[in-house]
Amino acid sequence: MTVAPGSPSAGRAKLADVAALAGVSVGTASKALNGGGRMRPETRQRVLDAVERLGFRPNQQAQNLHTGRSWTVGLMTTDGIGRFSTPVLLGAEDALGAGKISVLLCDTRGDTIREQHHLQNLVDRRVDGIIVTGRRTDARPPLKGIEPMPTVYALSPSTDPADTSVVSDDRGAHLAIEHLLSTGRTRIAHVTGPEHHAAARDRARHAVDALERSSLELATGRVHFGEWSEAWGRRAADAILRTARDTDAIFCGNDQIARGVADTLRERGRDVPGDIAIVGYDNWDTMALACRPPLTTIDMDLMEIGRIAALKLLEAIDDGPAPGVHTVPCRLVVRESS
Structure with a gap:
């Protein structure tokens, strides 16, 4: 009996199976999955179609070693209640989720010792970057001891103009x-x-x-x-x-x-x-x-602040930071009180 590719009894598909089905080399299949290398769009699409047909799941550890990335981002907040940080987090996840990047949430509760503890954990986990947010629009000191890890400050800007901050325009x-x-x-x-x-x-x-x-x-x-x-x-x-x-x-x-x-x-x-x-x-x-x-x-469109912060972080990871303060417009919501 012939077992159909991708069927439960075929066993777990391997990268070589994907390459064979797509009619490309294993190296080309790997580059297509990692977003690297120059190739025709139709070639990349054949690889993606083969992945879907076979139900292929790449070995994450192997990918991490190959790309030098952990595909995780830390989100550090001082807003324990979540009134402001939750919408920012949701917006960031919307942008990061499209790239299959996981988010690790750390609540510092406004305590500098707790912040350093969480920061060390994120560094030990080799996260690709950090988004820092809070419950106030006051500028805050930048994180210390993380250079050159890409970092973006959302809602609460950094006091260092060389950092990347995304804030409400507050107009x-x-x-x-x-x-x-x-x-x-x-x-x-x-x-x-x-x-x-x-x-x-x-x-x-x-x-x-x-x-x-x-x-x-x-x-x-x-x-x-x-x-x-x-x-x-x-x-x-x-x-x-x-x-x-x-x-x-x-x-x-x-x-x-x-x-x-x-x-x-x-x-x-x-x-x-x-x-x-x-x-x-x-x-x-x-x-x-x-x-x-x-x-x-x-x-204040907090979700948009989170989304833009995540996109700025991805840019910093791939191409280098875009320093300065980036603003997100507010909008008026009219209801019966006026």
Whole structure:
């Protein structure tokens, strides 16, 4: 009885079987699978077709020795909760998965000793590169002791301009203010997080700039810096209602603050958006969709940040790094609150 290639009883297919079926040499088949060597596209496709027909699975260890790569990438995060790092990770996996590259996730919890421990493990595993991310947009010191391993910083940029960083352009505040102005709002207040956070400072600066371009200023004459919390949003909304009763819109530095603002306005009998419109920041579904009414907000496109970071890392692995800060645009998501 003749056993058909690729049938369960044929045993595990070997590279020589793939080469024979594709009508090429073993060396050519190997180059086609590793993406190396110059060959006609139809030749490479014949090899790939033979791989699929035979159910061939390459020996990963042998491939690693041949290419000098582990086909793994480390993703190091300080965001233990995963609110920001999870979308970045998903975006990175989308880009890396297409190349069959595995991702090793390490949570440093913001601890430098833990970071060094994870870093040493990644180096010992001979990962091809590292993506570093976090829960804040503040610049962070670069990793030490990993030169020349390719490294890309996502969301939280490196303080070293020679490194490769992929960040949100953080001009979402302009989108928020322009949207509110387009709906006829002119008395706009701004409530945001701690002033020592780069995200709070940057969003406040862009909000003020956008208002000044229209010859306007903040309704209360100042930025309300505080906390990234609903409780702070509730307190700040009360303060705004006391000091600037003609306020017709509130732009918030994140969605948690915005939801707290919405709660207070509802309790005080102010209609949203009829009396006062609200715009948040982050497009965190848990907050934005549960808000009453659902929240207009700015989306930083964290998955795209992760995807671009992964592509930049692949470029660095293959062709060398592209130093500098690369930005990903924000987008406005309009819902009932405005």
